Amino acid sequence: MKKVQIDRRHFIKISSLSSGGLVLGFTLPGLQALAIPLGDCEFFQPSAYLKIDTKGKVTVYVAKQESGQGIDTALPMIVAEELDADFRDVKAEIAPFGTMKPGEHDTGGSQSVLDMYNKLRNAGAVAKAMLISAAATLWKVKESSCAADNGEVVNTVTMQRIKYGELVCAAAKLPVPKEVILKSPKDFKLIGKSEKRSSLKDILTGKTKYGLDLKVEGMVYAVAARCPVLGGTLVSVDDAAAKKVPGVLKVVSYKGTGAPMHVRAGVAVIATSTWAAIKARELLNITWDEGKRNKESTDELFKTFASKSTAKPQIEVYSKGDAGSYDGKNEIKAVYAQPFLAHATMEPVNFIAAVKEDGCELWGGLQLPDWAVDRVSKDCGIKKEKIKVNLALMGGAFGRRLHFDFAIEAVKIAQQFDKPVKLIWDRVDDTQFSPYRPANYHLLKASTDDKGTIAAWQHHVLGTPIAFMTDSPETKNIGEMDGADHGFCYAVPNIKTGYTPVDFNINRGWLRSVDICVNTFPVESFIDEVAMKLKKDPLQFRLSMLENRPDFKTGEGPGALTQSPARIAGVLKLAAEKIGWSAPRKSNHYIGLATHSFIFAKAYAAHAIEIELLAPKKFRIVKVVAAIDCGVVINPDGLLNQMEGGLAFALTQTLKGEITIQNSRVMQDGFFSYELLRYDEMPPVEIHVVDSKEDPGGVGEVGLSTVAPALCNALAAAGQRPRNLPIRNEGFSWV
Amino acid sequence: MSMSILKKDSPVPENSCIMYQREKRFAIIIFVISCYQLFFLPFQTTCMPKFNLNVNNKQYTVEAEADMPLLWVLRDLLDLTGTKYGCGVASCGVCTVLMDGNAIYSCQRSVGSCVNKKIITIEGLSEDGSHPVQKAWQKAGVPQCGYCQPGQMMAVAAMLEKNKKPSDDTINSAMSNVLCRCGTYHRIKKAIQLAIEEINK
Numbered sequence: 001m002k003k004v005q006i007d008r009r010h011f012i013k014i015s016s017l018s019s020g021g022l023v024l025g026f027t028l029p030g031l032q033a034l035a036i037p038l039g040d041c042e043f044f045q046p047s048a049y050l051k052i053d054t055k056g057k058v059t060v061y062v063a064k065q066e067s068g069q070g071i072d073t074a075l076p077m078i079v080a081e082e083l084d085a086d087f088r089d090v091k092a093e094i095a096p097f098g099t100m101k102p103g104e105h106d107t108g109g110s111q112s113v114l115d116m117y118n119k120l121r122n123a124g125a126v127a128k129a130m131l132i133s134a135a136a137t138l139w140k141v142k143e144s145s146c147a148a149d150n151g152e153v154v155n156t157v158t159m160q161r162i163k164y165g166e167l168v169c170a171a172a173k174l175p176v177p178k179e180v181i182l183k184s185p186k187d188f189k190l191i192g193k194s195e196k197r198s199s200l201k202d203i204l205t206g207k208t209k210y211g212l213d214l215k216v217e218g219m220v221y222a223v224a225a226r227c228p229v230l231g232g233t234l235v236s237v238d239d240a241a242a243k244k245v246p247g248v249l250k251v252v253s254y255k256g257t258g259a260p261m262h263v264r265a266g267v268a269v270i271a272t273s274t275w276a277a278i279k280a281r282e283l284l285n286i287t288w289d290e291g292k293r294n295k296e297s298t299d300e301l302f303k304t305f306a307s308k309s310t311a312k313p314q315i316e317v318y319s320k321g322d323a324g325s326y327d328g329k330n331e332i333k334a335v336y337a338q339p340f341l342a343h344a345t346m347e348p349v350n351f352i353a354a355v356k357e358d359g360c361e362l363w364g365g366l367q368l369p370d371w372a373v374d375r376v377s378k379d380c381g382i383k384k385e386k387i388k389v390n391l392a393l394m395g396g397a398f399g400r401r402l403h404f405d406f407a408i409e410a411v412k413i414a415q416q417f418d419k420p421v422k423l424i425w426d427r428v429d430d431t432q433f434s435p436y437r438p439a440n441y442h443l444l445k446a447s448t449d450d451k452g453t454i455a456a457w458q459h460h461v462l463g464t465p466i467a468f469m470t471d472s473p474e475t476k477n478i479g480e481m482d483g484a485d486h487g488f489c490y491a492v493p494n495i496k497t498g499y500t501p502v503d504f505n506i507n508r509g510w511l512r513s514v515d516i517c518v519n520t521f522p523v524e525s526f527i528d529e530v531a532m533k534l535k536k537d538p539l540q541f542r543l544s545m546l547e548n549r550p551d552f553k554t555g556e557g558p559g560a561l562t563q564s565p566a567r568i569a570g571v572l573k574l575a576a577e578k579i580g581w582s583a584p585r586k587s588n589h590y591i592g593l594a595t596h597s598f599i600f601a602k603a604y605a606a607h608a609i610e611i612e613l614l615a616p617k618k619f620r621i622v623k624v625v626a627a628i629d630c631g632v633v634i635n636p637d638g639l640l641n642q643m644e645g646g647l648a649f650a651l652t653q654t655l656k657g658e659i660t661i662q663n664s665r666v667m668q669d670g671f672f673s674y675e676l677l678r679y680d681e682m683p684p685v686e687i688h689v690v691d692s693k694e695d696p697g698g699v700g701e702v703g704l705s706t707v708a709p710a711l712c713n714a715l716a717a718a719g720q721r722p723r724n725l726p727i728r729n730e731g732f733s734w735v
Numbered sequence: 736m737s738m739s740i741l742k743k744d745s746p747v748p749e750n751s752c753i754m755y756q757r758e759k760r761f762a763i764i765i766f767v768i769s770c771y772q773l774f775f776l777p778f779q780t781t782c783m784p785k786f787n788l789n790v791n792n793k794q795y796t797v798e799a800e801a802d803m804p805l806l807w808v809l810r811d812l813l814d815l816t817g818t819k820y821g822c823g824v825a826s827c828g829v830c831t832v833l834m835d836g837n838a839i840y841s842c843q844r845s846v847g848s849c850v851n852k853k854i855i856t857i858e859g860l861s862e863d864g865s866h867p868v869q870k871a872w873q874k875a876g877v878p879q880c881g882y883c884q885p886g887q888m889m890a891v892a893a894m895l896e897k898n899k900k901p902s903d904d905t906i907n908s909a910m911s912n913v914l915c916r917c918g919t920y921h922r923i924k925k926a927i928q929l930a931i932e933e934i935n936k
Binding site: 068069200205207208209212213247279345393395649671 | 807814818822829863864869873881882883884888913914916917
């Protein structure tokens, strides 16, 4: 059991009005005190996170933005656990923007459960304590004679029971307890048991409204033509033909912005339907000034990477011992590369804005709404306090909506029209004008000693950093953003990692598992390569550098994270065991392994992939086994879904995902050219979860990064090692 | 009619939004007059053709350009937003609906070609989520974001309407053109088997 001090400022204040009615006012950071006139009492809201009505129905306000992670179920489960509520009486609602502390709506980096776990447990425990107190007063017994059970308070002496709903009005009048006692994880009844998604039925009947489905009073539709080159400007537009399309209301233009969101200059068609706007856009005749940076290409970029890779890294990221002195000695060397990638959410980017004289109202999905409001204010000249945000469900995000270029665009368009405007990006827009996961290039060198171990490890990462684009406080660490590996987990006496940023004229952004994917593919491939060269078993070779290594810190200062080599080894051993690493294999069957942590979210995962080689470069994935250790699991079914989906997401970028650029233009224009994994390409997968009582980690991203190296290590075992993603570019094919 | 909006060297303020705010007083007068005359008046006199549609066993009359895809008719005009937009070019399958029992991409069929056809969208697959495919999806806990799932389920419903015991090849060819970025294929596979079991009981 865990005692927790309550910060009283975060909880309710009760006061009486001269009118005599009871007012339940609650003061929350970022929220104006609400005064809710109640007849007798309608509900009990002991914090911003939950509300219980007189029928005992519990509403949990989910601060984090749902885009498929399952937090609409996992977060309410945490509240219900400590509240001892009947989970069938619990529903989730999007916490209205402004009702949470600034930044608490932020959704990314697999942080939702980590950020909310203790807060929601406290919120549930506080509400339960107050309900118990109310029952004790009613029955004139001590609180210690009362217990909570499945939505009711029980008198443990008389076994009398009373439903929460009947207690809420009394509870609302009580002072907030100074401290509450949290359950011991061993007493959890709900956490750790699979629950179906709370939103399932609405999704399956088509009732769920995503941002693109919202309609607001008087709304019109807009699509935009954007400058094909980032940083270019509009010279002129001939819109005569476009305006003749029935349904077209207006054609407006807007200027681009620079950092952090890099809105491109554009011309928008506003119309009475999406279709009219799409048709009319085709008829715009626009002259752009593309600026000077309109000749850049990914072919040239990778040549630049190659030529700079052998020079000294621009930034030294991590250094231990004297790795440099081993240069050229017993050295194994390899180069790995990965392309730009797009989020390609199934719901294309969209946003609704209504601009009134004194402010604006916005509707749509935003992973970082506070920052979005700040930038809309700055870029569009609207006072922050006059911006109202209505958060919407997202049909996939994967980091795309950490950016809010589209929100700034929508406001710029709506500022020129007197009705709410829904801005829709079509699939081409979505593919060609988004922020991309940076392209990256790695030169790796390992010097071995006569004992057959690695004496020195050198890793030079070259990339196109996100930091150059956003210039926000979060991205000052340029090295980190492209994953120059200061969290290298293997025990090697001499290590040197460095980073060289290369600028490039395309917008870059965070994509699911960002720098971890960037890093794990080369590191876990190269470790395997060294093991093969030394004729060592890749599993035992890794374990020899992990199992005896104590926990160590990654990073510096308060943001430093504790990396556990033992847990990294643990998931690796589990995956290897479950796939039958040591068992005899059929001929032409090969297994590859890879392990890593997503330490930012306190989670560890490994993959073991078995392939059958059908021809020298043609294979079939026989089976994928994943192992994960993420501490206490809130909703096991949600965890499995994230791991299964993470595998598919990672296979897309391993096999075929690639954004290429010529003349500063993205060459792909949708799913025909930016192909995603398809139904018949999904391999059989099984997932094994390490039983753990550690605090819960986040699971949205940890299951991605080891997929590519595990598959490539299997292909290497079969005779051909891919060092460039997607492997299709190296002539590999699969069935 | 053409309008030259910006010349590269013309002295415009850094931020066009602010410019708009500052010059609003003048702009409003010109804006109101020009909007009304140029856009609203001609628009009011434009007469769109009318089409009778049968969607989810209900009759609707819609006014739309004949080439407007069924997708946008459903979403923008009938507010049946369960049918999703994903690409508009038959590359993702999330807009799949049933037309006379066949799975079609609603982004590829103009409203003019849908008259006298029986269209079923996810909202009409069942009233309460009780269609065997929906029940199977429920049981397998398929969705993550859920955006593509109406398209996935409509594709399966159409397949099972024709073939109650589809082979793996039949399933693969019916499903390989409906994309899911969250990667729920593993569960879709399970759910399809559950649905097949259910309808063959």
